[in-house]
Amino acid sequence: MTIEPLIAIDAMGGDEGISVMVAGAALARHRHPNFRFLLVGDKDDIALALENHPNLRAYCEILHTTDIVSSDDKVSRDLLRRSKRTSMGSAIDAVKSGKASAAVSAGNTGALLAIANFALRSMPGIDRPALAALLPTMKDSDVVMLDLGANTECDARNLVQFAVMGAAYARVIYGIEKPSVKLLNIGTEEIKGKDSVRAASNYLTDTDSLPLSFQGYTEADKINSGDADVIVCDGYSGNIALKAVEGAARFVTDLLKRAFTSSIRSKFGFLVSRPATELLKHHLDPNNHNGAVFMGLNGVVVKSHGSANEKGVAKAIEVAACLVEDKITKRIAEDIKSIDGLSADFGDAGFDKGDLENGI
């Protein structure tokens, strides 16, 4: 029997609203005929959006909600209290109750992290969940990078747990038994890096039982090189590195656009070489890499980029479905047992439930 995952979709989140979320679901269903959806949000608006996708209708349930999390909602006790009435909170609750296998939202990232963390809680053995995403590389496969912003400060134990979770993710998508893992560092001798990064490196080097192959440090200029399956870092550095890569890629393509339009000759050259630049555009299109996974929770939650188009939303849904089918949560739970001695090794001094719960 084929698994038929039911994926809860926060239909109200994202810059483009319901129509893009529903169109993305239709596209994902078109590619994977076993997908089914729980569309969460205003029932009338959802019904209207479904009129454009008559084939999807039979595979969707609608869960009506009356409140939304807006993009400028701050994480607060009040937000968590009213979250059950929101489309985002109800999608996550469907995962919690076991009705849905995964939740996908394009809404406010901070709120999604907080609500998912509050409702689903960290898995046993994981102190802090982390945000993981796939980044393009020069090789055929993407690189899994985490944490991309869920935790501003991370201790060595957090980083080791991120390594195990990232490796589980890479194993699921690439079928590699022992994915190669590197720690992001500034890597030059003169500045030896942070204590937490060095302690994590020592632990990963010395521990043979881990379901991964630790390959030492990487510097941020090698993120897209494809030298590792997984890159691990704290959420502050990860967010800065991710944004710097995005910004620089846009900077270069903008310069290129400017250069190509600088003369008649270069405009002509651009037209001739269009298939080449289209290839580049495709490779760098964020919609082809959409879907950041909130790893380490008791349930699968995927963040779709707020500005993703229907192709991007479909990609995020596929990421969620893939993680459900491959039982990522169970795999991480098993893998994390290989670092059972972690608390003893690092002590509990660095233990901290994280920023997400501070002040809530």
Add this chain to the structure above:
Amino acid sequence: MTIEPLIAIDAMGGDEGISVMVAGAALARHRHPNFRFLLVGDKDDIALALENHPNLRAYCEILHTTDIVSSDDKVSRDLLRRSKRTSMGSAIDAVKSGKASAAVSAGNTGALLAIANFALRSMPGIDRPALAALLPTMKDSDVVMLDLGANTECDARNLVQFAVMGAAYARVIYGIEKPSVKLLNIGTEEIKGKDSVRAASNYLTDTDSLPLSFQGYTEADKINSGDADVIVCDGYSGNIALKAVEGAARFVTDLLKRAFTSSIRSKFGFLVSRPATELLKHHLDPNNHNGAVFMGLNGVVVKSHGSANEKGVAKAIEVAACLVEDKITKRIAEDIKSIDGLSADFGDAGFDKGDLENGI
């Protein structure tokens, strides 16, 4: 009377050795006939390299040294002890004694930072020196970014001092009275950033007397946007952001190269649009942005990239000369008085002489 700065050049540093350092000096001298040089290193090798630049000979003194700092020398007491015999250490000593106005080296960055810090010491009012560089932007001017790796951990007071130093640098090169300054942060609401960054932001917002215009936070995807004259961050984040930008720029240009060679048609298009891609190459060429400044010392020290060509070395020399002519050290000393109350505001808890002196 024209100022005739004598610039000490560590002739032995860099991947390419003496010939590139001397060729760079010749090129800088060609553009700026008032430059004079103190070439520090093996006198015979320098004399040999000068044979290719007969016009330069009359404007150079040679300081013979017998030892070098190698690229894999670790920062240690021993290194500092023998530094006086090295070309790098002697170039810096020439600045300390007042013989030279500035030192330029393409050698081991960590060693250069440590030796310069040890010999020249921080300026009054500066707790920690920082590494600053000019990064290309979409606008006409580059952005000054610091710290790019001298200090792994920085407190709010360090960041405020970096802001003042970076603004002094921007004022010198662009002649702007109050350069705009932004603090690098992860900037999203859900993760409010580090305490140190927020405290620095509050101070910079509240303090009117500063010779700069504080513009709040920037995220790493805006580094190359040209929205600010100066971007301030801790050395760990700065190094990661800088390397991520470099890596992503190379990634995109490599993808482009691959795309352009993927078919006969695109190869033809590439040839036609070559002037456009050359423009891009010129804009991104690290040699056009060479010369990282070690700011906050009692003297001007500039790091040339180890792999810089003669154009890059000339650029680093020009950066050094520009800072000397505009009396950057004196300007920073004056500007830093505007934050005289800083110790009182932040307390001395965060005061720390920095990583560079740890364990030495």
